[in-house]
Structure formats: C-alpha cells, structure tokens
Amino acid sequence: MSATQPTRLIRDFTEAGAEIATITLAHPPLNLFDRQLIASLIADIAAVGKQPPRALLINAEGKVVSGGVDVNIFDGRSVEEGAQLWRDLFAQVIHPVEALPCPVVFAAHGLTLTAAFELSLACDIILAAPKAKFGLVETVVGLTPSMGGPQRLAERAGSGRAREFVMTGDLYDAQTMADWGVVNAIHDDLPTAAAQLVTRLAEGPTRAHAATKQIIEAWRSGGVAHADSVTPEVSGELFDTADLRGAVGSFLAVGPGKATYRGE
Structure with a gap:
C-alpha cells in the first residue's frame, strides 16, 4: 500500500498464532473523512470482511482521531444524493464492521468527531485515553448524524442522553462517556491496553x-x-x-x- 493512503490495514499474529488486523486512520492533519479516506476505509473493511482475522483493532495516528467529515462532501447534493451517501456508508462501512465474525475494538486517543465516533459505535468495544473527547456536531451544518450514531448511542446510553448529545453538539470527555456506558474503559497507556485486549480476544474462542x-x-x-x-x-x-x-x-x-x- 502506498504511504500516501489515508488509511492503513496491517495484519499480524500473536505469539499463539492468532491473526489480528489493524485499520489505522492516517490522513494528517485531522484524519478528515473526505472522499479519499472514505474510499480507502471502505476498501480496508472489505478486505477484512473477505478474509476475517480473529480480532480487529481500529485506531488513528496523529493528534486527533478525526476532526470529522470534510464538509465539501455535503455541498450541492440533492435530496436523493444525500440519502444515497448514507445508504452507501451503512452498506460499505457500518454494517460490514458490525457483521464481522470477530471482536472489533476501537481505540480513541484524542478528539473523535462525527463519522469517526459513529464508526466507533459500530464496534464491539470502545477504549479511550483520559483526554479523549467525543462529539456529534453535525448541527453546525444543519444536519443530523446519519451513519447510525444517534441510534447506536441511544442503545448504549439511553435515548435521552442521545438526544442531548446530538442536539447540543457539545463535546463530551472520556469519563462522561464511560459513566454513560458508551466507552468501555479508559487507559492512560491506551496503545498498550488496546494491544493487550485485542490479543486476548484474538486468542479466545x-x-x-x-x-x-x-x-x-x-x-x-x-x-x-x-x-x-x-x-x-x-x-x-x-x-x-x-x-x-x-x-x-x-x-x-x-x-x-x-x-x-x-x-x-
């Protein structure tokens, strides 16, 4: 894979021989979900689905997990084009991640906005660093989160929390997300904790x-x-x-x- 690819898929093995796959968002400076990152992410998820590992880790490089979606994606779309965007993202990102026959862990080390947070909610387990922050801020462009975030957040935190989270567009820290049952655990050394958990899950049944x-x-x-x-x-x-x-x-x-x- 070219070094310029906005996501990176790596396969590795634990000492016991269990395969682990890692998808990393690597699209500086903000890991924005632009057309290039989305296309690369779709390709990586399809590759993992075609040859599933025994556990998958999704993480990111850089200061933030993601600054959200590149707003240029929304510009000038018709009603049907807007609906088709979300159909495609459900069909090619969210639902395939949820359907993987292995545990999927998301590690959030910093700011995790919009599409990245919605992607995390499609995973089985969310880990966070203490300074991570989460937000669905689509209201700034007159939109509601449409990659499954509201309903999956409601499933984890309750419908009242989901309404608050989406309608205010505020940022919420990792401890609040853990208190709400959205984040499973907070770790000072997130990379090590994530690697240990993914290894444990990959070596399981x-x-x-x-x-x-x-x-x-x-x-x-x-x-x-x-x-x-x-x-x-x-x-x-x-x-x-x-x-x-x-x-x-x-x-x-x-x-x-x-x-x-x-x-x-």
Missing part, C-alpha cells in the same frame, strides 16, 4: 465470540424474545467446533483456564 455477536444482534433487532428464538441454533452449532471440544476436554482434564483456541 473466535466462533463463540461470533455467536455472541449474532445473539446480541438478534436482541438489537427484535428484543429478548427474538434473541431467545435464535440462541439454541446459534449456540448449538458451537458443539461442532474444535475449540469447544478441546476446551471441554481441557477443563475436565486439568481445570478451567488452560485451554488454547484456534478459532475453529
């Missing part, structure tokens, strides 16, 4: 993690009853995995916490 995501997705779309209806089949399929059979055997032979997983 990948098929079971995928099943967890399926069950929670069923709850998101249809509530507890729908999740209950799909759980027997989704979970039942795990009994045909090498990881479950190996872990059960290990538990019976030497006790809990000794099993190794291959993602199979």
